[in-house]
Amino acid sequence: MLDAVTPRSVPLRPAVADLPAYVPGARASVGAAAWKLSSNENPYPPLPGVVSAIADAAADANRYPDMYATELTAALADALGVRPESVVTGCGSVAVLGHVLAAVCGAGDEVVIPWRSFEAYPIAVAVAGATAVPVPLTDDARLDLVAMAAAVTDRTRVVVVCTPNNPTGPAVRTAELETLLASVPSDVLVVLDEAYVEFVRDPDAPDGLDVLAAHRNVVLLRTFSKAYGLAGLRVGYAVARRRIAAGIRATSTPFGVSHVAQRAAVVSLGAAGQLLDRVEAIVAERTRIVDRLRTQGWSVPDSQANFVWLGLGDRSGAFAAEAAAAGVLVRPFAGDGVRVSVGEPEATDLLLDVTAEWSAPRSA
Ligand SMILES: Cc1ncc(COP(=O)(O)O)c(C=O)c1O
Numbered sequence: 001m002l003d004a005v006t007p008r009s010v011p012l013r014p015a016v017a018d019l020p021a022y023v024p025g026a027r028a029s030v031g032a033a034a035w036k037l038s039s040n041e042n043p044y045p046p047l048p049g050v051v052s053a054i055a056d057a058a059a060d061a062n063r064y065p066d067m068y069a070t071e072l073t074a075a076l077a078d079a080l081g082v083r084p085e086s087v088v089t090g091c092g093s094v095a096v097l098g099h100v101l102a103a104v105c106g107a108g109d110e111v112v113i114p115w116r117s118f119e120a121y122p123i124a125v126a127v128a129g130a131t132a133v134p135v136p137l138t139d140d141a142r143l144d145l146v147a148m149a150a151a152v153t154d155r156t157r158v159v160v161v162c163t164p165n166n167p168t169g170p171a172v173r174t175a176e177l178e179t180l181l182a183s184v185p186s187d188v189l190v191v192l193d194e195a196y197v198e199f200v201r202d203p204d205a206p207d208g209l210d211v212l213a214a215h216r217n218v219v220l221l222r223t224f225s226k227a228y229g230l231a232g233l234r235v236g237y238a239v240a241r242r243r244i245a246a247g248i249r250a251t252s253t254p255f256g257v258s259h260v261a262q263r264a265a266v267v268s269l270g271a272a273g274q275l276l277d278r279v280e281a282i283v284a285e286r287t288r289i290v291d292r293l294r295t296q297g298w299s300v301p302d303s304q305a306n307f308v309w310l311g312l313g314d315r316s317g318a319f320a321a322e323a324a325a326a327g328v329l330v331r332p333f334a335g336d337g338v339r340v341s342v343g344e345p346e347a348t349d350l351l352l353d354v355t356a357e358w359s360a361p362r363s364a
Pocket residue numbers: 039040091092093094095118162165166193195222223224225231234235236
């Protein structure tokens with residue numbers, strides 16, 4: 001009598017049931033035109049040679065990709081001056097972060113994260129079964145590495161350092177990072193999330209590869225989504241000591257990077273000179289935005305990434321709505337601020353009109 005039994009629902013893990021939703025950047029609705037400055041994307045389309053490589057690779061879509069992305073891994077190792085065994089690719093660096101956490105964390109473990117920072121962190125930590133320990137940013141929207149070091153306990157397995165910090169923009173400084181690394185036990189993994197590393201121009205910012213060379217407990221996370229403009233194809237990677245890299249590889253989704261994505265990344269890496277010229281143009285546009293905002297009276301943190309931060313607090317949603325009405329989609333973080341990606345100069349002009357008109361007090 002199946003009908004007589006009240007069916008019980010499949011329980012979700014409590015950590016999963018309580019997960020905060022990852023909120024993607026706003027898109028223009030169908031048929032509407034708007035500049036999309038809401039997802040830290042690269043405004044430039046892939047180079048023609050990359051588009052051709054993508055088209056060619058599509059012809060092999062009936063085959064599984066090379067599971068270990070051998071060609072891409074070798075090209076990255078060559079470009080970075082590390083051994084191929086130290087590089088682990090994955091379906092975007094956000095997935096690689098999940099694999100890193102899966103490799104080292106379990107129930108009851110703690111992961112120290114900065115906050116506000118990349119919104120995937122609390123989700124990834126909860127999915128790994130661990131507990132996120134968020135450490136507030138300083139008043140000038142920087143990571144508070146002293147407080148993060150102080151938050152490390154016997155249960156801490158990982159400390160995540162987002163540099164430059166998404167969504168506020170500043171990069172950490174070499175000296176403060178070294179102080180953190182000196183105080184964190186050597187069996188605690190320090191993840192340097194360098195998704196925006198190619199946009200960094202601050203001479204005080206650390207060189208992640210040097211940091212990795214000097215510390216056995218460091219992992220770098222990087223991506224083809226930002227500077228290399230391949231966000232839609234999902235390719236990221238970790239660089240770590242071989243033993244840790246092997247652990248990350250062991251937890252990775254099999255065939256996590258498609259053949260199309262591997263080919264696009266390899267060809268993009270080969271065209272790094274051209275692509276990094278584009279990064280230079282984005283950095284110049286970032287400087288234009290920050291300078292103009294400051295001239296307009298805004299207090300804007302130093303940005304080392306491809307976005308700028310307006311610390312609008314409770315007025316973030318209202319500002320985003322006003323920008324959308326003017327044709328610019330930005331990313332509000334309720335109660336904290338608004339992140340604006342650096343995109344096309346026309347979009348900058350529209351945004352700067354909105355910021356100039358914004359009537360409420362302007363201190364960020
Ligand atoms: C700090 C940071 N890390 C990682 C990522 C993930 O990038 P992807 O998964 O596209 O490689 C992002 C994307 O916005 C980010 O801002």
